[in-house]
Amino acid sequence: MLDTYLPILVLISIAVAFAIGSVVFSRLIGQKKPSAVKLAPYECGMPLIGSARERVSVKFYLVAVTFIVFDIEVAFLYPWAVVFKQLGWYGAGAMGFFIFVLVIGLIYEWKKGALEWE
Amino acid sequence: MELLFFYLVALIAVISGFLVVKCQSPVNSAISLVMTFFCLAVFYVMLHAPFMAAIQILVYAGAIMVLILFVIMLLNLGAEANKRYAHSVAGGALAGVVVLLMVFYFLRQGEATGMKGPISTELIAQIGHTELIGRTMLTDFLLPFEIASILLLVAIVGAIVLAKKEV
Amino acid sequence: MPMLSLSNAPLLFLGIMLAKILAVFVVVILIVAYATWLERKVIGHMQARLGPMETGWHGLLQPIADGLKLFFKEDIIPSQASKVPFILAPMMILVPAFITVAVIPFGPDIVIGGYQVPMQIADLNVGILYILAMAGLGVYGIVLAGWSSNSKYSLLGGIRASAQMISYELAAGLAIVSVFMLAETLSLRGIVAAQMTPLWGVIDFLPNWYIFSQPLAFALFVVTGIAEINRTPFDLPEAESELVSGFCTEYSSMKYALFFMAEYANMVVLSAIATTLFLGGWHGPFPGAINILLKVFCFMFFFIWLRATFPRVRYDQLMHMGWKVFLPLALANIVVTAVVVLLQQ
Numbered sequence: 153m154l155d156t157y158l159p160i161l162v163l164i165s166i167a168v169a170f171a172i173g174s175v176v177f178s179r180l181i182g183q184k185k186p187s188a189v190k191l192a193p194y195e196c197g198m199p200l201i202g203s204a205r206e207r208v209s210v211k212f213y214l215v216a217v218t219f220i221v222f223d224i225e226v227a228f229l230y231p232w233a234v235v236f237k238q239l240g241w242y243g244a245g246a247m248g249f250f251i252f253v254l255v256i257g258l259i260y261e262w263k264k265g266a267l268e269w270e
Numbered sequence: 271m272e273l274l275f276f277y278l279v280a281l282i283a284v285i286s287g288f289l290v291v292k293c294q295s296p297v298n299s300a301i302s303l304v305m306t307f308f309c310l311a312v313f314y315v316m317l318h319a320p321f322m323a324a325i326q327i328l329v330y331a332g333a334i335m336v337l338i339l340f341v342i343m344l345l346n347l348g349a350e351a352n353k354r355y356a357h358s359v360a361g362g363a364l365a366g367v368v369v370l371l372m373v374f375y376f377l378r379q380g381e382a383t384g385m386k387g388p389i390s391t392e393l394i395a396q397i398g399h400t401e402l403i404g405r406t407m408l409t410d411f412l413l414p415f416e417i418a419s420i421l422l423l424v425a426i427v428g429a430i431v432l433a434k435k436e437v
Numbered sequence: 438m439p440m441l442s443l444s445n446a447p448l449l450f451l452g453i454m455l456a457k458i459l460a461v462f463v464v465v466i467l468i469v470a471y472a473t474w475l476e477r478k479v480i481g482h483m484q485a486r487l488g489p490m491e492t493g494w495h496g497l498l499q500p501i502a503d504g505l506k507l508f509f510k511e512d513i514i515p516s517q518a519s520k521v522p523f524i525l526a527p528m529m530i531l532v533p534a535f536i537t538v539a540v541i542p543f544g545p546d547i548v549i550g551g552y553q554v555p556m557q558i559a560d561l562n563v564g565i566l567y568i569l570a571m572a573g574l575g576v577y578g579i580v581l582a583g584w585s586s587n588s589k590y591s592l593l594g595g596i597r598a599s600a601q602m603i604s605y606e607l608a609a610g611l612a613i614v615s616v617f618m619l620a621e622t623l624s625l626r627g628i629v630a631a632q633m634t635p636l637w638g639v640i641d642f643l644p645n646w647y648i649f650s651q652p653l654a655f656a657l658f659v660v661t662g663i664a665e666i667n668r669t670p671f672d673l674p675e676a677e678s679e680l681v682s683g684f685c686t687e688y689s690s691m692k693y694a695l696f697f698m699a700e701y702a703n704m705v706v707l708s709a710i711a712t713t714l715f716l717g718g719w720h721g722p723f724p725g726a727i728n729i730l731l732k733v734f735c736f737m738f739f740f741i742w743l744r745a746t747f748p749r750v751r752y753d754q755l756m757h758m759g760w761k762v763f764l765p766l767a768l769a770n771i772v773v774t775a776v777v778v779l780l781q782q
Contacts (some may be wrong), residue, residue, distance in 0.1 A: 154272075155442045159559045160539050160567075161455050162515035163324050167535040168460060171528040171555040171695060178508045178691030191516040194686050208592075210433045212377040212600050213344050215338040217429035217600070219603040221422045226610040227325050228415070229771070230566060231404030236775065242632070243408045244775045245591070246416070251410055251768060253419040257426035258764070267760045269753035281506070297584060299521055304577065324566035336603060339580055353694030398562050400623055 168227050214266050275315060283309035291362075301336060307331040318391050321399040371429045443553035449550055457558055461538055467628060468733070469701040476741045480735055483745040504694065512690040517560040523584035527688065527695035530578025533571045534702035540564040542626050543726045544719045556719070556726065557626060564625040565617070568710060569610055572665070575601045579667075579684050580700070586687035594683025597752065598667055604759040605664040605671075611767035612657035616647050616714050626740045630716035648715040653770050655715045662711065664755070666703040668740055670747035678695060691765035708736030 232239075232247050239246075260269055286309065289302035307330045314323035389402060407415050443450050474489065474496065481488025489496025515525060544556035561567050577601050617623055620631040628647075635641040636649055644672010648655045664671040680686070685696045712718060713734040721728030750758075 154695070155444075155450075156561055158443070159299055159458060160536070160561075162454065163458050163539050163558060164532070164536050166458065167532045168461075168528070174508075174691050174695065175512075175524070175528070176605050176746070178510070178694075179512045182509055182690055183511050187509065188516070189676070190345060191513065193515050193517060193586065194590065200467045201433050207323050208340075208343055208596050210344065213337070213340050214429055214603060216333075216340045218426060218760075219607055220329075220333045220337055221425050222607050223329055223610075224418075224422060226330055226607065226614070228407070228418075228587055229611070229614050230617065230623065231321065231400050231407060232761045233404075233614050234398075234621050234623060235401050235404040235623055236612050236618050237741070237782070239405070239776065241779055244779055246412055247775075249416055250340045250419040251772070253416075254365075254764075255768065257423045258760075262761065263413060264430050264434060266434060267756070293521060293522075297519065301522065301577075301581070304574075321566065322559065324563045324570045327450055327570035328566065328573055332570060332576070332606075333603070336580070336599065339577075339584075339601075340596075343584060344594075350666065351467045398622075400563055401564075417780070 211269065218261065218266075222254065223259065225251070271317070276313075279309050279316075283313075291316070297339070297384045299344065300339050303329050303338075304335050318394050319399055321403055438548065438551070438553045441549070441554045446550065446552060452550065453554055454558075457570055458629055459545070461558060461623065462535070465535065465538055465702060465705055466698075468505070468737075469707050472701045472704065473503070473697075474500050475737065476744070478739045479738065480541065480745045483742075486598060498575040507691055510690040513687070513732070515588070515687050517587040519585040519587065520755060522688075524580040524692075525579045526582035526690045527699075528578075529581065530575050531695045531699045531702070533574045533578075534699045534706060536566045536704045538709065539714055540567055540625050541706075541729075542629055542718055543729050545725075554709055555626065560624060560626045560762045563620070564689060565613065565623045565710075565714075566626075568706075569606070572703075572706075573606060575699070575703070576606075578696075580623045582688070583684040586684075588687050588733070589686050590680045590686045594686070595678045597680075598684055599667065601667065601755060601759075602665055602673065604756060605661045605763070607764040608611075608759055608767055609661040609665055611657055611764065611771065612654050612661060614767075614771050615651050615654045619647060619650060620780065625713050625718070629720060632717045633720055644717055646715060646717045651715065651770075651774070653766065655711070657763055657767055657770070658714070659760070660713055663705045663743070666700065666701075666707055666757065668704065669744040670749050670751060704737060704740055705733060708733040708740075711736060732749050740760075754782070 228250065229247070232243060236243055238249075283306055286302045286305035288298045290306065293299040293302060311323040311326040311331075314320070314326055325342060395400060438444060442451065443742050477499070478488040478496070485531070489499040492502045502736055514520065539558040542555065542557040546555050548554070579602065580599040581594075583591045583598070586592070588764050616628065619627045622628060622631070632645050632647060636643040636647045641650070645727050650701050685693055688696060711730065712729055716732055719726060719729045720733070723731070740776040
């Protein structure tokens with residue numbers, strides 16, 4: 153087990169060190185002349201109007217929920233895919249029912265207009 | 271060596287778990303929770319369950335936490351989240367104690383008392399974790415697996431009913 | 438011949454492990470740096486311009502000059518930004534992009550000191566799940582960058598990008614299921630090995646690359662992959678005509694460079710995965726890692742060509758395609774593959 157996961161741990165450490173290192177290094181050698189205007193958020197040169205943290209559309213929330221549901225379906229499909237030749241028609245039928253139920257959910261969403269972006 | 275690594279990861283998991291509760295900004299709490307999930311995935315790998323580790327990151331860190339972040343942004347929880355309520359602290363403490371008792375109960379039920387399941391580390395190394403899960407899921411646990419699909423369908427319907435006014 | 442492992446030759450194992458990791462890391466960084474040069478050159482010539490010419494021969498030193506320039510730029514943190522997520526976001530997008538290459542096999546096994554050494558950093562038996570899990574973490578970098586900048590353009594770009602990424606991650610994840618049904622493994626090493634037999638077991642002058650058995654899955658994976666990494670024509674999160682620069686509007690200096698590098702690193706990783714799953718991986722006429730590098734280069738050229746050719750799609754068209762075209766097509770492909778394979782048995 154250590155054989156397979158030690159290299160990944162080392163690679164993650166190197167990638168993290170590279171990311172932190174380059175940011176810290178450029179912070180150290182870069183120039184620093186901050187001013188109030190420079191530190192203000194970009195708004196096409198106009199004075200700032202209101203807060204940026206407005207509430208976002210509920211559609212994004214619906215997309216995220218649908219994503220979770222189908223992500224779990226994908227998570228179930230992978231273990232089935234690797235043994236599907238051994239399980240044959242029986243396994244395909246069981247998975248077929250599973251996919252069928254979720255396709256009903258997709259069609260319901262489609263018909264209710266939850267996938268529309270106007 | 272492995273024990274030392276376990277304690278290190280456990281320490282990070284506990285600290286990031288503590289930060290989830292302690293952080294003022296809900297977004298910082300969410301980042302800490304992602305870190306906790308990552309540590310849990312490392313535990314799964316150490317328990318010879320690589321499939322569970324990948325799913326832990328794929329579903330919990332990659333999907334559910336994204337939804338939580340969306341909700342934080344959707345509700346624009348800024349100042350409200352900073353308030354502390356006495357009854358939520360009491361409720362949290364109670365839930366914590368109950369979970370602790372349950373963990374102790376299951377620990378006493380586990381390998382310490384000599385009980386072991388049919389799946390051993392050697393079997394996982396020989397056949398593969400994903401293959402074993404796939405086979406068990408579609409044979410022994412077929413009914414719960416099919417019920418899970420209906421549960422997911424309910425989740426879709428529920429989300430639409432909550433989000434869409436004209437339904 | 439025994440496989441080199443930590444138990445039979447610890448020092449040799451650690452040495453070769455470090456050498457492989459450093460080699461892959463350096464090669465990925467070099468490809469990323471020169472992909473920016475290639476992109477400017479190719480698009481320049483496609484638009485009857487020359488592209489960079491001044492720094493070095495035909496502008497070959499341009500990536501180095503750009504990198505140095507960004508190092509010396511002022512690192513601006515907007516006063517209204519949330520500091521911790523603002524600083525973490527560029528790292529959270531770069532690190533997943535770089536560590537996914539760990540499971541890509543890049544050459545045939547070689548023999549060192551009487552041991553067999555695989556040309557792959559780590560052969561996980563859940564290899565492709567590792568890639569999907571890590572790639573899924575990239576969405577945090579974008580959503581946090583957008584939110585923490587506290588700027589309207591950044592927030593819109595970040596939210597758009599994350600909804601787009603999760604929608605297409607799903608379609609990409611479903612598109613490749615049929616490959617695992619044929620290969621019966623999630624290990625990328627196993628998938629490459631399964632593609633080295635004659636095509637469908639009978640045509641011996643062609644390899645059994647899965648692009649021949651699964652052309653639809655290949656097309657779906659490449660298109661959804663391009664959308665997931667936010668490349669043109671799906672680059673709505675940074676649509677400069679409407680959102681300035683999207684989620685990275687407020688970033689400067691090396692933090693901006695990390696976003697830029699992550700975008701190209703994602704292109705490299707996507708090319709490498711598509712090559713490994715559908716085009717036989719390192720398998721080919723040339724020795725060593727040349728085959729996979731050539732195939733990755735072809736993909737990179739294709740992505741740049743797309744950018745020079747296609748206009749940007751609209752956001753409603755994009756989400757429409759993801760949920761109503763690619764997702765049902767990927768599901769249908771799985772069902773058809775299952776039926777065909779079981780009928781043949």
